[in-house]
Amino acid sequence: MEQIRGIDSLVREHPFCQDLDEAAIALMSGCAKNEQFPAGSMIARENQPSERLFLLRYGTAALEIRRPGHDPLIIETLEAGEILGWSWIVPPYRWAYDVRAVTIVRAISVEAGCLRAKCDDDHSFGYEIYHRILRVMANRLSATRLRLVDLYAPPPRAARAP
């Protein structure tokens, strides 16, 4: 029988919260709840208020851009262990992309207003959270730049074997 576990336990286990001290785990958990999205459902929509940070626990979510007359363009997929959403940290606090659940998605859903208020009140906590978000953003920026490089392209004709 599956044991019902407290949200603090799930928060503590998530890679985003790795090595956070117990006080920080408690602050984070105080803003968090469990949430689940069926496969195919929309988790967020572009330009809507970004009111949540999701710590993904299970499944795959796709960041998408709608294009008139075409299928949505998938920018990136995110999986268990990753976070979804940093628009809540940057004014005007609106989602930059659509987010769709590719599979069933289970996530720790952190209320953004609550988290921002705690970051403002406790700057050590805020610094830690911003630092972790910045690391995620840096990794994603780097990955996006690599895709601009066209990593898997063969060498140009002039430089390759005959």
Place this chain on the structure above:
Amino acid sequence: MDDLSSLIDPAATPAGDDPMRPRPFRIARVRKDLADTFTLYLTALDGAPFAFRPGQFNMLYVFGVGEVPISISGDPADPAVLVHTTRAVGTVTEAMGRLKAGDVIGVRGPFGSPWPIEAAHGQDVVFVAGGVGLAPLRPAILAVARHRERFANALLLYGSRTPEDLLYRREMPVWRSRHDIASHVTVDRATGRWTGRVGVVTKLIRSGGFDHRHAVAYVCGPEVMMRYAVQALDAVGVTADRVYVSMERNMKCGIGLCGHCQLGPHFVCRDGPVYRFDRLGPLFDIWEL
């Protein structure tokens, strides 16, 4: 020519063979893999088996057109059939792509250093491939599959531009189901009904799935992809002395004489193409090379 014979792999080639003389092979079968990529299945006209080690390459000669270095992508345990997967990107490979079953092609080799898969015995083995870079890794994957009990976790991390650019799509599920070699695949751009990952291959490295303290990685793809893959491996704790890469240069003679493939102090055709990264790493930072 006896001196030249000593330069090629004695374990793989019958003694006394002239490494500069192509052996004629008949094309038994041609398989179109992708829009610009095909696989040739070759058998020697003289019937002699063609032994090789994973990671080695041959010089393939399209008569009247030219010769080109192509990694071997077949099963090292099956020396009766020589397999090459090739992308048509130049005059010779485009001509090669127009050949049919029954045509004859010249083969020199095998040349170069192999993937040292024994370095991963008892450890996690991680293959990192980009685009057609999966083809030179395939013999190593098959060798691991054949001796699967000698390794801990086995993992293929594979990135390509689109789902249509993925090689060996039918084989990957077999590697997983029969040999417990998991495949994690990602594409830069999702098309059609693709429901898999979208993102760069380096992200798969960060996602883990292996014990970084006890893992050996084999990386193959375009050089820029390998550069960032090695950085990502280092970031998760797989140090350069446990990372092997396969370098691509303009190989001509195959035996380290002509100098076309020189990379700093190395002749890639003879000293490579497979290098342990800590022995090559500084050269990656010299952009003039």
